Amino acid sequence: MQSSTVQYLIKVLKVFKGFEKGNIHSVYTASQSATCGITLELKKEYLIAGHFQNGNVHISLCGLVTPWDTLSQFQIKMLTQTDVGYLQGCLCKIKNCARESCNIHERNVCHWPDSKNMIRDTEHACIKKRDGSCSWHPALPDKSEFNTHP
Numbered sequence: 001m002q003s004s005t006v007q008y009l010i011k012v013l014k015v016f017k018g019f020e021k022g023n024i025h026s027v028y029t030a031s032q033s034a035t036c037g038i039t040l041e042l043k044k045e046y047l048i049a050g051h052f053q054n055g056n057v058h059i060s061l062c063g064l065v066t067p068w069d070t071l072s073q074f075q076i077k078m079l080t081q082t083d084v085g086y087l088q089g090c091l092c093k094i095k096n097c098a099r100e101s102c103n104i105h106e107r108n109v110c111h112w113p114d115s116k117n118m119i120r121d122t123e124h125a126c127i128k129k130r131d132g133s134c135s136w137h138p139a140l141p142d143k144s145e146f147n148t149h150p
Contacts, residue, residue, distance in 0.1 A: 004030060004031050004032070004035070005028050005029070005030060005031060006028065006029050006030070006031050006037065007026050007027075007028050008026060008027050008028075008029070008040050009025060009026050010024070010025065010026060010027055012024050012025075013045065016079055016086070017090065024057055026056070026057070027048065027050055027056075027057045027058065027059050028053075028056050028057065028058050028059070029058065029059050029060060030060065033061060036060035036061045036062050037060065037061070038059055038060060038061050038065050040065070041067075044067055044068075045067070045068035045069070046065055046066060046067055046068060047064065047065075047066045047067075047068055047071060047079070048063075048064065048065050048066075049063055049064035049065075050063065051063070072123060074123050078125050086125055091108070091128040091134070092108055092109065092110055092126045092127070092128050092134035093108055093109050093110075093134075094109070094110050094111075094112050094126050095109050095110075095111055095112065096111075096112050096113075097111040097112065097113060098113075107132060107133055107134070108128070108132075108133075108134055109134055110126035110134050110135060110136050123138055124136045124137060124138050125137055
């Protein structure tokens with residue numbers, strides 16, 4: 001790795017989606033926040049969404065790196081209840097939108113307004129419903145309304 005990159009040795013406790021738990025032992029990030037580098041605290045648990053680049057997992061300020069102890073109960077439930085949780089959202093796309101374009105209906109899309117709403121961020125999930133449409137849902141939705149396969 002380049003000197004402008006920091007390597008963190010990690011212990012993966014749970015994989016919710018993607019690679020195998022035993023295969024990841026480190027993550028990489030840029031060394032400076034100006035280049036989207038992120039600083040992790042040692043001995044702290046995080047929820048991390050990274051991406052593969054040249055065979056390594058990379059994380060950044062622009063991605064999801066959240067201390068586990070800051071997650072809401074809703075977020076933890078949505079991570080662990082795969083029949084109605086965030087995994088169902090893998091069938092949907094989330095698109096940023098300006099006010100005018102947020103009202104455009106797209107079947108497999110949940111629109112995310114430019115003015116981020118922290119409550120939506122921590123208390124809602126974009127879920128694909130049985131009719132094939134995707135929409136934001138607060139709290140845990142009624143299972144009968146949603147797909148039941150991952």
